Amino acid sequence: MTVPFLILAVLTVVGTVAAMTLRNLIHCVLALTLSFAGLAALYLQLGAQFVGFVQILVYVGAVAILAVFVIMMTRGAGPGLHPIFSSFWTVGSLVAAGVFAILAWAICASNLSSRILPPQTEAAVRPIGDALMHQYVLPLEIMGLLLTAALIGAVVLAMQEKRRTP
Amino acid sequence: MSSLTSYLLLSALIFSIGLAGALTRRSAILVLIGIELMLNAANLNFLAFWRYGPHPEALTGIMFAIFSISIAAAEAAVGLGIILAVYKHRRTTDVSTMNSMKG
Numbered sequence: 499m500t501v502p503f504l505i506l507a508v509l510t511v512v513g514t515v516a517a518m519t520l521r522n523l524i525h526c527v528l529a530l531t532l533s534f535a536g537l538a539a540l541y542l543q544l545g546a547q548f549v550g551f552v553q554i555l556v557y558v559g560a561v562a563i564l565a566v567f568v569i570m571m572t573r574g575a576g577p578g579l580h581p582i583f584s585s586f587w588t589v590g591s592l593v594a595a596g597v598f599a600i601l602a603w604a605i606c607a608s609n610l611s612s613r614i615l616p617p618q619t620e621a622a623v624r625p626i627g628d629a630l631m632h633q634y635v636l637p638l639e640i641m642g643l644l645l646t647a648a649l650i651g652a653v654v655l656a657m658q659e660k661r662r663t664p
Numbered sequence: 665m666s667s668l669t670s671y672l673l674l675s676a677l678i679f680s681i682g683l684a685g686a687l688t689r690r691s692a693i694l695v696l697i698g699i700e701l702m703l704n705a706a707n708l709n710f711l712a713f714w715r716y717g718p719h720p721e722a723l724t725g726i727m728f729a730i731f732s733i734s735i736a737a738a739e740a741a742v743g744l745g746i747i748l749a750v751y752k753h754r755r756t757t758d759v760s761t762m763n764s765m766k767g
Contacts, residue, residue: 518685590687
């Protein structure tokens with residue numbers, strides 16, 4: 499465990515906790531961008547440059563801004579709902595804590611800690627593009643179809659409903 | 665504690681925080697954001713296992729992460745569209761009042 503990993507991990511966890519607990523929704527999304535940027539830096543530290551930059555482009559650039567737009571359009575800015583947590587928040591927190599306990603127990607009980615770091619391999623963009631165009635070309639096409647369907651679906655859902663004329 | 669274990673523990677922590685947020689917050693937008701955080705934790709797992717796996721040159725973890733990010737982007741767009749449609753209909757984004765499917 500190195501110092502850069504510790505700094506990035508603390509940054510990401512602080513951003514995540516703030517995104518889930520703050521009262522103002524705009525502040526939540528700002529904390530969320532911090533968390534996404536920390537995750538992108540962790541991806542870069544793992545040697546996955548392409549995924550790191552895609553993370554910044556897609557999450558910090560698109561998803562967070564989309565969430566801000568929706569918050570503005572639904573008048574969610576400002577103080578927001580009065581109790582920010584629902585009435586069964588104790589049960590939800592207990593379930594999440596239980597999930598974390600089980601995952602941490604499974605990770606610590608496994609023999610993964612004996613795994614040594616293999617030598618750094620360069621995951622350049624060229625082999626990724628080659629793999630996408632040859633080995634994974636069918637999933638890529640299906641993904642394009644899915645993104646088109648999602649685009650049309652989102653537009654249809656958010657479109658102004660026309661008043662029906664008899 | 666090896667580095668792979670710490671990456672997996674961090675991913676489990678982010679997943680649990682996202683799950684807690686998705687289960688307990690009342691705003692529908694934050695429920696969706698919690699789901700995004702859970703997907704991001706899964707991506708971190710994919711990349712950590714790719715980096716520490718026996719065949720990093722096969723790029724499987726990276727491919728899975730790229731496709732997972734695209735799915736998450738499509739899910740966010742459709743989810744936020746649904747929230748907008750519900751808001752136009754019921755004038756609220758509070759999930760505890762969304763208890764009927766019929767408009």
